[in-house]
Structure formats: structure tokens, C-alpha cells
Amino acid sequence: MWNLKKVQKEVKEAIAILKLKNGDIKETARSILSQYDYASYSISELLKELKDEGSQIPKREIANALIRVPGARDDEKVILALIEAPRFGEYDPLITETLRAKKKMLPKLLQYLTDENKHVRSGAIKLIDRLRSFSEVKSSVPVLVDILNNEDELFATKISAARIIAEYINADDNAAQELIKAINKDPDLVTEPVAYSLGDLEPKAKGAEVPLAKALKSTSFSTRTAAIYALKQIGIFNSKETIFNLFSLLRDEDDYIQSGARSILSKAPEEFKILSFIELLKTNDKKKEVFYFFTKDIGPNAIPYLLNELNNETDPVNKANFLLLLGKLSNKCEDEALLSKVLNALIQGLSNENKWVRYNSCTSLELLGSKSKPALKYLEEVSKNENNKEVRDIALSAISEIK
Numbered sequence: 001m002w003n004l005k006k007v008q009k010e011v012k013e014a015i016a017i018l019k020l021k022n023g024d025i026k027e028t029a030r031s032i033l034s035q036y037d038y039a040s041y042s043i044s045e046l047l048k049e050l051k052d053e054g055s056q057i058p059k060r061e062i063a064n065a066l067i068r069v070p071g072a073r074d075d076e077k078v079i080l081a082l083i084e085a086p087r088f089g090e091y092d093p094l095i096t097e098t099l100r101a102k103k104k105m106l107p108k109l110l111q112y113l114t115d116e117n118k119h120v121r122s123g124a125i126k127l128i129d130r131l132r133s134f135s136e137v138k139s140s141v142p143v144l145v146d147i148l149n150n151e152d153e154l155f156a157t158k159i160s161a162a163r164i165i166a167e168y169i170n171a172d173d174n175a176a177q178e179l180i181k182a183i184n185k186d187p188d189l190v191t192e193p194v195a196y197s198l199g200d201l202e203p204k205a206k207g208a209e210v211p212l213a214k215a216l217k218s219t220s221f222s223t224r225t226a227a228i229y230a231l232k233q234i235g236i237f238n239s240k241e242t243i244f245n246l247f248s249l250l251r252d253e254d255d256y257i258q259s260g261a262r263s264i265l266s267k268a269p270e271e272f273k274i275l276s277f278i279e280l281l282k283t284n285d286k287k288k289e290v291f292y293f294f295t296k297d298i299g300p301n302a303i304p305y306l307l308n309e310l311n312n313e314t315d316p317v318n319k320a321n322f323l324l325l326l327g328k329l330s331n332k333c334e335d336e337a338l339l340s341k342v343l344n345a346l347i348q349g350l351s352n353e354n355k356w357v358r359y360n361s362c363t364s365l366e367l368l369g370s371k372s373k374p375a376l377k378y379l380e381e382v383s384k385n386e387n388n389k390e391v392r393d394i395a396l397s398a399i400s401e402i403k
Contacts, residue, residue, distance in 0.1 A: 007037070007041050008041065011032070011041055013032075015045060015046065015049055017029035018061040018062060019058040019062075030064075036070050039072075040071075043072055043077075046069065049062050050062050050063060110128070110140050113125060118157070121157055122157040125144075125147070125160040125164070128160070129164055137164060138168055141165060148161050159191060162179060166194045177207075179198075184210060187210070190212060190227065192223050192225075194226075195230045196229060199226070199230030199233040200233070205230065209239050210239050210242070213241045213242035213246075216228070216246060217248065221254065221257075224257055228261065232260065243273060243277070246264055246265050274302045277293060278302075281322075291328065298329075300330065300333040303326065303329055303333060303342060307326070316352070316354035320354065320359070323357065323360045323364055326346065331368055331369075343375055346372075347378050355388045355390070362391060362395045363398070365402070370402060375402075383395040
């Protein structure tokens with residue numbers, strides 16, 4: 001026979017157990033609360049506790065127990081209570097599934113986007129994001145834009161807002177521009193769906209280049225892939241960072257990422273690309289890779305730019321790198337006037353006070369072989385008068401190659 005006092009006592013004791021740190025006996029408490037005969041009273045008491053409890057962990061336990069009580073998932077009061085404590089709903093897939101099944105609750109979720117409590121806003125938007133009922137959310141895009149622009153908003157909330165807005169940007173130019181403005185301010189908002197949606201905008205998304213370039217360095221493969229797609233579609237280059245980050249992907253472990261990066265780089269304006277890589281070479285970062293890119297993908301067209309940089313460069317390390325690269329590129333140069341300028345630069349390098357500048361000048365003259373005949377007498381002087389043995393040896397090697 002059903003005993004009200006016994007039920008009340010056992011339900012209250014079970015709820016008290018849920019709040020304990022000891023997890024071993026919590027399953028017993030959940031079993032008591034989930035008994036069919038106790039369901040009505042359990043729901044009533046758990047709803048009160050969910051509303052009154054202020055601490056995060058106990059509230060989570062109460063929510064997770066509540067959703068398991070027979071009949072709770074069909075009780076509108078329960079659904080509304082879970083929405084009102086939305087940040088706790090993310091801890092249990094069962095709660096998310098319940099809310100997803102109750103899409104009629106979506107209007108209530110949308111109301112919570114303007115709640116004064118940022119944690120309530122955060123939980124609400126995460127659940128909206130999971131519901132994927134974007135057609136019903138469209139009217140709330142201005143509210144989502146406000147969330148993006150709110151400096152005090154939780155970052156996770158902004159991530160969800162950006163993702164949801166991305167579903168509408170093709171149809172809403174204002175939303176598109178607001179999203180682009182937001183990701184320029186905080187590039188970490190660029191996730192896979194955001195990048196793909198920006199790519200679909202094509203020319204309208206030209207202001208998104210910098211944050212998309214940063215997304216190329218994401219640890220997420222899907223985000224890098226989406227950023228590659230977007231930059232392919234946009235097809236513009238105003239940022240050296242775009243060039244640098246694309247370059248770093250030429251050695252990506254995934255073939256699709258590699259080929260995508262190479263494809264985008266091939267469409268970049270050549271002068272901008274050359275100047276960007278010269279700047280990268282000055283950092284002395286990934287020198288071998290930069291040399292490879294110049295020799296394989298650009299070739300002799302970079303020679304005038306390197307000569308100009310060489311004339312203005314004071315750092316001996318940069319000078320040495322430029323001189324070595326000139327040797328690697330000039331072997332295929334058919335322009336005699338340009339080749340003459342290269343030889344003059346290399347000959348000047350032979351008398352530089354820095355040994356690596358002298359060494360690389362000799363190396364480049366050796367690489368040019370018979371084209372370096374005008375420099376023979378200068379190399380012979382180096383082989384006789386140079387104090388550094390390494391430089392003397394490379395000078396002799398160059399002389400042998402040229403003759």
C-alpha cells in the first residue's frame with residue numbers, strides 16, 4: 001500500500017544523497033527517485049530543488065536525476081525548468097535529447113538569449129545550436145549579433161552565436177558584415193561552419209581574409225579544411241599573414257590541405273607573394289622551405305626583387321641568404337642583362353667583411369657554372385688571399401666548376 005510519509009521521507013533522503021560528494025551511493029538515490037510509484041512526488045520535489053539550489057554540481061545531479069523520472073520527459077514544467085538551468089543540461093546527453101525532441105520549447109529558449117544572466121544565455125544558445133531548427137531562429141539574428149558584439153559575453157556563447165548566424169549570412173548582408181566584423185576582432189570565432197559560410201559569400205567576404213588566415217593554423221583539421229575552401233572562394237590577398245600561413249601548410253600531413261594551400265598560393269599576385277616570402281626569409285624561419293618555394297614555384301622572376309633587397313640590406317645573415325638564393329634562381333635565367341647584375345652582386349659579396357656572405361657568394365658562383373666566367377679572377381684572388389679556410393676551399397671548388 002502506498003504510504004505518503006514513507007515516499008516523502010525516501011525522496012528527501014535520496015535528494016540529499018545526490019548533493020553529496022560521494023558518488024558511489026548516488027545511483028541508489030537515482031533508482032529510488034525513478035520508481036514509478038514515486039514519480040509524481042519525485043518530479044515535484046526535484047523541481048523545487050532545481051530552482052532553489054545554487055551550486056553547480058548538486059544542480060547538475062538534480063537535473064540528471066529529474067530527467068530519468070518516469071513521465072518527466074513529457075512534462076512541460078520539467079522541460080522549462082531544464083531550460084532555465086541550461087548550462088547544466090550540457091552535462092547529460094539525455095537532457096539534450098529531451099530538449100531536441102521538444103522543439104516547441106524553442107521560442108522559450110530564444111527568450112533566454114536576452115536573459116540578464118550570461119550563464120543562462122550561454123546554456124540557451126548552446127541548446128539552440130544543438131536543436132538545429134534554424135528556420136525558426138532567423139528572427140533572432142539581431143539578438144545573436146548583439147551577443148557577438150558584447151565584450152562581456154562568454155566566449156562559448158559567442159562561438160554558438162557565430163555558428164548560428166553563419167546559417168543566414170547568404171540571405172542577410174547585415175548579418176554577414178557583423179559576423180566578419182566580429183571574427184576580425186576575435187579570430188578564434190572562426191569554426192568550420194563559419195568558414196564554409198564565408199566561403200559561399202565569395203567577394204562579399206573579402207574582409208574575412210585575416211581571421212581565415214589565422215584559422216589555417218587551427219589544430220582542428222576540419223577548421224583548416226574549411227578555411228582553405230573559403231580562401232579559395234574569396235580569391236584575394238591583402239595580408240602577408242595569409243601567405244605565411246598558407247606556406248606553412250605546404251608541409252601539412254594531409255594531401256588535401258597541401259594541395260589546397262598550393263592552389264591558393266598559385267593564384268596570389270606574384271609581386272605580393274615574392275615580397276611576402278622575402279620578408280619570411282628575413283626572419284630566418286624555415287629557410288630551407290622558403291628556398292624550395294622560390295626555386296620550385298617562383299623561379300627567376302624573383303631575381304629583381306632579391307637584388308633590390310640586397311642593395312638595401314645591412315644584416316649579414318639576410319645578405320648571405322639572398323646571395324645563396326640568387327645563385328639557385330639564376331641558373332635558369334635567360335636574361336643576360338639581369339644575369340650580369342646578379343654576377344656583380346655576387347662579386348661584391350666576395351669582399352664582404354662577413355665570412356658567410358663571402359662563402360655564399362662563392363657557392364652561388366659555383367652553382368652558376370660557366371655563367372660565372374666573368375667572376376673567375378675575383379675567385380682566384382679569394383683562393384689566394386682569403387684568411388678563412390672554408391671560404392678558400394669553396395672558392396677553389398667554384399673555380400674548378402667554372403673552368
